[in-house]
Structures are given as C-alpha cells and as structure tokens.
Amino acid sequence: MTERRTPEPGSWLGIPPFPKAAKSALENAEQRKNLRHATGTIRAKRVARAAEVPDWEELRTAGAQIKDRVARHLEHYLLQAEAAMTAAGITVHWARDADDANRIVTEIAQAKGVDEVVKIKSMVTQEIDLNEHLEANGIAAWETDLAELIVQLGHDLPSHILVPAIHRNRSEVREIFTTEMGRYGTPAPEGISDNPAELTDAARTHLREKFLRAKMAVSGGNFIVAETGTLVVVESEGNGRMCLTLPETMVSIVGIEKIVPTLQDLEVFLKLLPRSSTGERMNPYTSFWTGVTPGDGPQDLHVVLLDNGRTNALADPHGRAALRCIRCSACLNICPVYERVGGHAYGSPYPGPIGAILGPQLRGMDNPNDRALPFASTLCGACNEVCPVRIPFTDILVHLRHKAVEYKTAKHPTGEQALMKGAGWLMADGSHLETAQQASQLAGKVLRGKWLGPLPIPIASRWLQARDVEAPPAQTFRQWWKDNHEGDQQ
Amino acid sequence: MTTEAPGTDARPARSAAPHVALFATCITDTMKPSVPIATVKLLERLGCRVSFPMKQTCCGQIMTNTGYYKEALPAVRNYADTFGEYDYIVGPSGSCVGSVREQHVMLAQDAGDEGLATAAGAVASRTYELTEFIVDVLGVTDVGAYFPHRVTYHPTCHSMRIAKVGDRPLQLLRAVRGIDLVDLPKAEQCCGFGGTFSVKNSEVSVAMASDKARHVRSTDAEFLVAGDHACLMNIGGVLHRQRAGIKTIHLAEILASTEEDQR
Known part of the structure; x- marks a missing residue:
C-alpha cells in the first residue's frame, strides 16, 4: 500500500444517529463555547445587514420564485445551459x-497526467467525497479555502457549510498549523x-506553493446562468480567483439545482x-x-452536472423546496440545536436545518441516521424566518418525519405507533379524553400538588432527568366547568 | 389613560356580547386547569359569553409533529365537528392554535378527505389565540388586570412564528397595573421543548432548557410568563429542579388577575 498524499480525514461513517451523536457533542465544552461565540456574532451581523435593505422581504420572495421556476422547468434550463456552455467551449458532463x-x-486528471489538484471550497465535492476518491487514485486534492485547509490539516470533518472549522478556535488552529503544515x-x-493575522499569513505562504505548482483546479459552483452558460463562484478569500487564473484545467462540479435562467436573476441572489x-x-x-x-x-x-438524489427531492411536492437552497448557512447560524451540538452530529457535510x-x-x-435527522429539531421555526429563499423548513421537517414513520411502520408495527x-x-x-x-x-x-422528581420510568425518565413535573390536578378544567357552568349554554 | 380607575375601559362597546367557544387544549384541561379557568374569567370580564363544548379534545399536534398523520386525523375531525358552528374559537396557546390553522387542512388533504379539508379550513379561520382575540376582535389592550410582581416574558416559538401573535401579549402585559415587566435575554430563542423532541433528543432539549432557565434567573423576576403552557412546563421543570424560586404563570392568569385576587 502506497503512502497517502494528503492528511487522512475523519470519517462520517463512525458517527451514530443524531440523538447519540448529539449527546456526546454536548460534552464538548470547548466546541460549545466556540459555536456560541461564532453563531452569536454572525447572527447579529445578518440581522443588521438584512435590515438595511428596504425590499428584503420582496427579495426573499423573488429568490424563492426564481428557484421554483427553475425547478418547474429544470429539463429546459439544463439543456439550455448545456448548449450555452458547449458553445462557449466548456466540456459538459452529466x-x-x-x-x-x-x-x-x-x-x-489522469488524461491530463496530473497527480494533484487545487480546490476551491465546494459543498458538492464534500457531498460526493471527491478528495478521498482522488486520493485512492494517487491524486492529491489540496483545499485552498482557509477553513477547509484547517479541517484538512486537522484530519477533521467540516462542521458548517460556510465556516467548516467553526468548531475550532485560534489556539487549536495554531496547534494544527504547527504540527501539520x-x-x-x-x-x-x-x-x-x-494571532489571526499570523495564522492567515502562514496559510497564505503554505498555499502559494500549491497554487503556483497546480496544473488542475476543481471547484463547485454557486450558480450557472442558463442563457449564457456562465459559471459563478462566490468566495471571500481570493483563493478561488487564484484557482481560476493559474491552472490550465478547471473542472467544476455543480448540482443540477444551481441553474438560474438569466444573468439578471443573479441580481437577486448576489444581494441575498x-x-x-x-x-x-x-x-x-x-x-x-463564460x-x-x-x-x-x-x-x-469542464463542468460536471450532478444529480445524486436531487431528482428524487424534486419529485416530492412537499420536499422539493429544499432544492432552493443557496448554501448561505443562515439556518445553521440561527438554529438553537446546531448552536449546541455543532455540525458533526448531523453525520454529513450538510448540517443544521x-x-x-x-x-x-x-x-x-434506508439508513437510520437519515431517518433520525428530521427529528433533530424542536420545530421552533427560527430557520424559516432567516432563509433568503423562504424554504419552509418546519413543514418539510414534519413531512419527512411522516415519511420516516411510514418507512419504519411499513415493516412491522412499533411501540411508538x-x-x-x-x-x-x-x-x-371528548368522552374518551374524559375517561x-x-x-x-x-x-x-x-x-x-406534589412535584415529581427523577423516577426510573421508561421514556418519562428522559424528561425527569433534569426537569421536575407538577402532579396533575385533582380536578380537570372539564370537571370544573361541569361543576360551575353545568346548565349553561353549550 | 392609565390613571383611570381599574377596568373602566375593559369592556368593549358592543351591543351584543361576542359568543366565544373556548378551546381549552388537552394539556391545560388535564394538567393546568387554572389556565382555562383564568381564560373564562378574563373573557367574561371583557363582556364575552363563553361556551365550553364538551366534545372537544386536542389539536393533534403531538401526533402530527411526530410524523403520525393518520393518528392525528381523529383530532382534526373532532375539532371541525366540535367548533364548526361557532364564530369565535379562542385558545390560550399559540402552539395549539397554530397547529389548527397551519396543519389541519394539510392533514385532511393528505388523507384525501376534501370535505374535511374545507371544513377544517373554515373553522381554522375562526380560531384565535387568546391575545389575538382580545386585541384584534375585542379591540382592547388594557384588560383591567392588576399584578404587582416582577415578571419576565418568554414569547414562545409557536406563538411568535406559527400563530404569529406579534407584540400583542406585550401590549396587554404593559397595560397591567402594578406589573414590573423586565426583558428576558435571548427571549426569542427556543426553550428546547419541541414536543417529542424533549424525549427523543432529551439531552439537547435539557441543554436548551437550562440555558433558558439561566436567562430567566438573570432577570431576578418572581414570575416567568408565556402564552404556551408546554414551554412553561419545560422551563418551569428546570427552574423547580434548581430550586430557583421562580414561578411560572400563563399569560391568561396574569390578565385575569385583579386587585381582589392579589389581596
């Protein structure tokens, strides 16, 4: 067996279903402090920036409507995008x-004879686990986004869509850089x-060598404009710009839901x-x-247009609004569950709501981890309010709970059922309830009137472990009404 | 305005008393009757005629939100049957009212029962959360209540985001004589109850509830008030375990309270 080229990452496979994974994540006091601080800061910034835009709510509606239109006519827009990209000299793969x-x-990569690629931060390549696939074929994939670099060098897993190393603080980053770079x-x-400036400087120097050497780059894509065949990548460090100027070959893997019809539609999303x-x-x-x-x-x-389950989501009228997602992370940052357990407990590169x-x-x-995910929410609805494309998270969560229940009870009846x-x-x-x-x-x-404390009763003990319960009253409201209002109007 | 004698503007100027069907909700009917009793007292004081249709049960939310649509359907059907004939159905819970308004039609449609969907939609449109009914229908913000205590208000997720009651509860609380209303830090964040979430993901639920309890304690309030009893059970359960000495109270109970009660 040949030696690995890149740091061996953590594995999603060992992560148990959400309730168990969340329970152990809660024990990580350092991570909870980091997340509380980071999500608190970014929430406040989002609120301030959204409030500055007078037509924010209309923009959100426009964003949702454009995405819904694309979903309704996906075949048309995909073929239009393929034709436009091909005409512009891009090789399109499906x-x-x-x-x-x-x-x-x-x-x-093999046709080009390269044994390493530089990468622009991309969720879709996390989704398909591209780096490990390339590694298995002797090709090293180097992350060039700062936070992705921290995750990669830390033999870690991303825990946030936008800030994959959000669970780390700067002293941990220093440790990783010192030992691994x-x-x-x-x-x-x-x-x-x-010091963040020193750490960033170290990353810049470390990455510069890789940028200058690379013959091939790999990216995702935030948008593809169907009418022009234009690809759009939105990033904040300039590493994407480096990948787009230095290497001779560029491969972009893009989910089929990332199409927007026209350049003008981008106006909405680049504001949101x-x-x-x-x-x-x-x-x-x-x-x-282009x-x-x-x-x-x-x-x-090259552009690789990826389905990987998206058409299944599209086929579900109650679930398909999830495909509107533009990967902004506002739902993660606002989520009280995510704030406490972090991203790894969700068992995939897409955490949070x-x-x-x-x-x-x-x-x-089919996987119990996936059946547990729709239940990883209190249905508080905070995500619904911040989503820039108005995804009705809580409705979809309830819908998927229903599907999970149907799946489980199809084989045999359950105790919960x-x-x-x-x-x-x-x-x-009412007569049943009264009984x-x-x-x-x-x-x-x-x-x-006593209060009940911890008791070893199945299920109830999960409530009573930390919460007392007031004993039920000797008289229900129903009984009180009968005693006091009997003979009143019904 | 506030210098007037208590209760002088409490009754709406209406010729006919509005006839209200009380939706007591299964949880307060069974576990906390003081809440619907206070609701009756308050609505009667505001000049309403109150009925309690005995056939009523529950919004079915616990089944719906756990994914059991079929099992929720009897509650949906019963709600439409029970309250079909009333013009005003009022419940002291943003969560239960929110479920009636946002989920009943969906459940009927999922079952392919278009007749029920129509009936459920009609009755849902006449269903009000208590503070919505008082502020919007009765047009009252000073209900003539007296509650001389330090109180902090938790808005509850479903009141805020599903029933969308807005600041109506605060409008009503601010007009209560004697009240010392203090802001709750991070008030808009969930307490971690979440129905069956509280047992399916009990550790996360407890982590959230204990943070909420810490914020409540930081206010030095005597009472935590909210418009949903389930959330109060959750936060109050932690506060009681901590021997925090802070009581929980439903919005309806403060609004029903008068000088006489406080003597």
Whole structure:
C-alpha cells in the first residue's frame, strides 16, 4: 500500500444517529463555547445587514420564485445551459451519482497526467467525497479555502457549510498549523502565535506553493446562468480567483439545482447570499466565467452536472423546496440545536436545518441516521424566518418525519405507533379524553400538588432527568366547568 | 389613560356580547386547569359569553409533529365537528392554535378527505389565540388586570412564528397595573421543548432548557410568563429542579388577575 498524499480525514461513517451523536457533542465544552461565540456574532451581523435593505422581504420572495421556476422547468434550463456552455467551449458532463462524478473528475486528471489538484471550497465535492476518491487514485486534492485547509490539516470533518472549522478556535488552529503544515508542504513559521493575522499569513505562504505548482483546479459552483452558460463562484478569500487564473484545467462540479435562467436573476441572489451568509453587504470575490478566453485563465474547462438524489427531492411536492437552497448557512447560524451540538452530529457535510431536510431527501430513508435527522429539531421555526429563499423548513421537517414513520411502520408495527394510535383514539372525542382524565384526577388526589422528581420510568425518565413535573390536578378544567357552568349554554 | 380607575375601559362597546367557544387544549384541561379557568374569567370580564363544548379534545399536534398523520386525523375531525358552528374559537396557546390553522387542512388533504379539508379550513379561520382575540376582535389592550410582581416574558416559538401573535401579549402585559415587566435575554430563542423532541433528543432539549432557565434567573423576576403552557412546563421543570424560586404563570392568569385576587 502506497503512502497517502494528503492528511487522512475523519470519517462520517463512525458517527451514530443524531440523538447519540448529539449527546456526546454536548460534552464538548470547548466546541460549545466556540459555536456560541461564532453563531452569536454572525447572527447579529445578518440581522443588521438584512435590515438595511428596504425590499428584503420582496427579495426573499423573488429568490424563492426564481428557484421554483427553475425547478418547474429544470429539463429546459439544463439543456439550455448545456448548449450555452458547449458553445462557449466548456466540456459538459452529466453525472447520475457520486460515483459517476468522481470517475469523471479522476479520468480528466489522469488524461491530463496530473497527480494533484487545487480546490476551491465546494459543498458538492464534500457531498460526493471527491478528495478521498482522488486520493485512492494517487491524486492529491489540496483545499485552498482557509477553513477547509484547517479541517484538512486537522484530519477533521467540516462542521458548517460556510465556516467548516467553526468548531475550532485560534489556539487549536495554531496547534494544527504547527504540527501539520510541514508534513504536506511549506511549514508554519517557527514560534507562530495564535494571532489571526499570523495564522492567515502562514496559510497564505503554505498555499502559494500549491497554487503556483497546480496544473488542475476543481471547484463547485454557486450558480450557472442558463442563457449564457456562465459559471459563478462566490468566495471571500481570493483563493478561488487564484484557482481560476493559474491552472490550465478547471473542472467544476455543480448540482443540477444551481441553474438560474438569466444573468439578471443573479441580481437577486448576489444581494441575498452575502447578507444572509457572512453578514456582508457585498461578496468580496465573485468570479464569473463564460467558457475559454484564449491566453487568459484555464484553457480546458469542464463542468460536471450532478444529480445524486436531487431528482428524487424534486419529485416530492412537499420536499422539493429544499432544492432552493443557496448554501448561505443562515439556518445553521440561527438554529438553537446546531448552536449546541455543532455540525458533526448531523453525520454529513450538510448540517443544521438544511442538512436535516436535504440529507434524507438526497440519500433516502434506508439508513437510520437519515431517518433520525428530521427529528433533530424542536420545530421552533427560527430557520424559516432567516432563509433568503423562504424554504419552509418546519413543514418539510414534519413531512419527512411522516415519511420516516411510514418507512419504519411499513415493516412491522412499533411501540411508538401503538402509543400514537392510542392518543388518536383518546383525542377522537371528548368522552374518551374524559375517561382518561379519571385516572389523572385520581393521581392528582393521591399526589396532592406534589412535584415529581427523577423516577426510573421508561421514556418519562428522559424528561425527569433534569426537569421536575407538577402532579396533575385533582380536578380537570372539564370537571370544573361541569361543576360551575353545568346548565349553561353549550 | 392609565390613571383611570381599574377596568373602566375593559369592556368593549358592543351591543351584543361576542359568543366565544373556548378551546381549552388537552394539556391545560388535564394538567393546568387554572389556565382555562383564568381564560373564562378574563373573557367574561371583557363582556364575552363563553361556551365550553364538551366534545372537544386536542389539536393533534403531538401526533402530527411526530410524523403520525393518520393518528392525528381523529383530532382534526373532532375539532371541525366540535367548533364548526361557532364564530369565535379562542385558545390560550399559540402552539395549539397554530397547529389548527397551519396543519389541519394539510392533514385532511393528505388523507384525501376534501370535505374535511374545507371544513377544517373554515373553522381554522375562526380560531384565535387568546391575545389575538382580545386585541384584534375585542379591540382592547388594557384588560383591567392588576399584578404587582416582577415578571419576565418568554414569547414562545409557536406563538411568535406559527400563530404569529406579534407584540400583542406585550401590549396587554404593559397595560397591567402594578406589573414590573423586565426583558428576558435571548427571549426569542427556543426553550428546547419541541414536543417529542424533549424525549427523543432529551439531552439537547435539557441543554436548551437550562440555558433558558439561566436567562430567566438573570432577570431576578418572581414570575416567568408565556402564552404556551408546554414551554412553561419545560422551563418551569428546570427552574423547580434548581430550586430557583421562580414561578411560572400563563399569560391568561396574569390578565385575569385583579386587585381582589392579589389581596
């Protein structure tokens, strides 16, 4: 077995279903402090930047409508985009799933004779696990986004869509840079401190070597404009710009839902995205490229259009709005569950509310991890309010819970199902409820206003572990009404 | 305005008393009758005629939000049957009212019952959360209440984001005589209840509830008030375990309270 070229990353495979993964994540006090601080800061920035735009709510509606239009006529726009990109000199590939996409990228690299690529930060390559696939084929993939570099050098996994190293603080970053950089290229300077400017400088020097050497770059894509065949990448460090100017070959893997019809439509998203995402008025580095420009930038351009479960989501009228997502992370930053458990507990590169609704749709419900994700929410609805494309998160979460239940109960009846059936009968008529209330009133007479503490009762103990419960009253409201208003109007 | 004698502008100038059907909600009917009792007292004081249709049960939310649509359907059907004939159905819970308004039609449609969907939609449009009914229908913000205590208000996610009651509860609370209303830090963040979330992901739920309890304690309030009893059970459960000495109280109970009660 040959030695690895790149740091061995953490594995999603060992992560248990959400409740268990979340429980252990809660123990990580350092991560909770980092997340509380980071999400708190970015939330405040988003609110301020959204409030500056007088037609913010209309923009959100426009964003949702454009995305819905694309979804309704996806075939038309995809073919239009393919024709426009081909005419501009881009080689267009179609990938049904992760294996297809990984194979296509590997074959391009092999045809070019390269054994390393530089990467622009991309969610879709995380989704298909491209780096590990390339590594297995002897090709080193180097992340050039600062946070992705921290994750890669830290043998770690991303825990946030926009800020994949959000769970790390600067002293941890210093530690990672000091121990790992030298193993994979230019080392960090001797005696480097945890000052962010010094750390960034070390990353810049480390990456510069890789940029100058690379013959091939790999990116995702925030948008493809169907009418012109223009690709758009939105980033904030300039590393994308480097990847787009230095290497001779550029391969962009883009989900089929990333199409927008016209250049003018971008106006809406380029306002919504930075304000929702980083809380900035304008994105720092927005790159547009339309095919090959002789003598300038990559001379061999490829685009891989990826399905990987997206058409399954599209087929579900209640779930398809998840495909509107522009990967801004506002839902993660506002989510009280994400704030406490971080991204790894969601078991995929897409964490938080969007991960809970997108993951199970892209991957299906066969895996217990995916069936647990729709339940990883209190349905508080904070995500609904901040989403720049108005994804109805809580409706989709409930819908996917229903699908998860249908999946589980299709094989054999479950205890939970029996409880819910019982509740269904109880709530079918007031007389049923009143019968059950005989028991609660009896308990109330015995307990006489006592509070209940920790008790070893199955299920109830999960509530009582940290929360007392007031005993039920000796008289329900229903009984009080009978005693006091009997004979009143019904 | 506030110098007038208590209760002078409490009754709406209406010729006919509005007839209200109380939707008590299964949780307060069974576990916290003081909430619907206070609601009756308050609405009657404001000049309403209140009925309690005995057939009523529940919004079905616990089944719906756990993914059991079929099992929620009897509650949806019963709600439409029970309240079909009333013009004003009022419930002291943004969450239960929100579920009626946002989920009942969907559940009926999922079951392919268009007749029920129509009936559920009609009855949902006549269903009000308590503070919506008082502020919007009765046109009252000073209900003539007296509550001389330090109080902090948790807006609850479903009141705020599903029922969308806005600042109506605060309008009503600010007009309460004697009240010392203090802001709750991070008030808009969820307390971690989330229905079956509280047992399916109980550790995360507790982490959220204990943060909420810490914010409540930081206000030095005597009472935590909210418009949803389930959230109060969650936060109050933590506060009680901590022997924090802070009581929870439903919005309806403060609004129903008068000088007489406080003597």
